[in-house]
Amino acid sequence: MASGSxxxxxxxxxxxxxxxxxxxxxxNYCGLTIRCGGITRLKFHLSHTDPHSNTKKCPNVSxxxxxxxxxxxxHKSKAKAKKAADMEEIQAELRGTMGGKHHTLVDDDDDDQxxxxxxxxxxxxxxxxxxxxxxxxxxxxxxxxxREQVVGFMRGKxxxxx
Numbered sequence: 001m002a003s004g005s006x007x008x009x010x011x012x013x014x015x016x017x018x019x020x021x022x023x024x025x026x027x028n029y030c031g032l033t034i035r036c037g038g039i040t041r042l043k044f045h046l047s048h049t050d051p052h053s054n055t056k057k058c059p060n061v062s063x064x065x066x067x068x069x070x071x072x073x074x075h076k077s078k079a080k081a082k083k084a085a086d087m088e089e090i091q092a093e094l095r096g097t098m099g100g101k102h103h104t105l106v107d108d109d110d111d112d113q114x115x116x117x118x119x120x121x122x123x124x125x126x127x128x129x130x131x132x133x134x135x136x137x138x139x140x141x142x143x144x145x146x147r148e149q150v151v152g153f154m155r156g157k158x159x160x161x162x
Contacts, residue, residue, distance in 0.1 A: 009039045011069060014046060014061075029060040043069050 018024025023038035027045060034041050037055070044050035047069040048057040125133070 009072075011039050011043050011046070011072060014065060014069070015039070015042050027058055029065075030058050032056060032058065043073055047073060049073065 014028050015025040016028060018026055018033060018035065021035050024033070024035045025039065025042045026033050027042065029046070032045060034045065034055075037044075041050075041055055044055045045058050046061050047066055049070060
């Protein structure tokens, strides 16, 4: 909820929401109307640090406010970078759970259905282990399908009984 009038971003103290524009703001120091870009663009306006150089710099903002807004932008940038690094680490861990080498095999035994089952196998998995794995996955899918059918049936009975 960083955007919108009165969001959690502390920079909302330095502007007024623009009526009729979801992300529009009016600078409390110079009165500049920013119709799009939201609170982030206002922060560029107040801090004089627009990376795209397409936002007018506020001529009336105090140096204290300018510094505070610069710190808000730096904090946001660091938080974004940390989140990206954390996501990359999680994805790397998930990729590592399947081992280093993989083979993707398509199960084309079931020609009667249009959708294909795709299985991931370790490169050194024995063919018998592959078959057992494939059967276990199929049994799990069948069990889940059966459970969903029973739940659906029971919900239908309850509707009729009411």
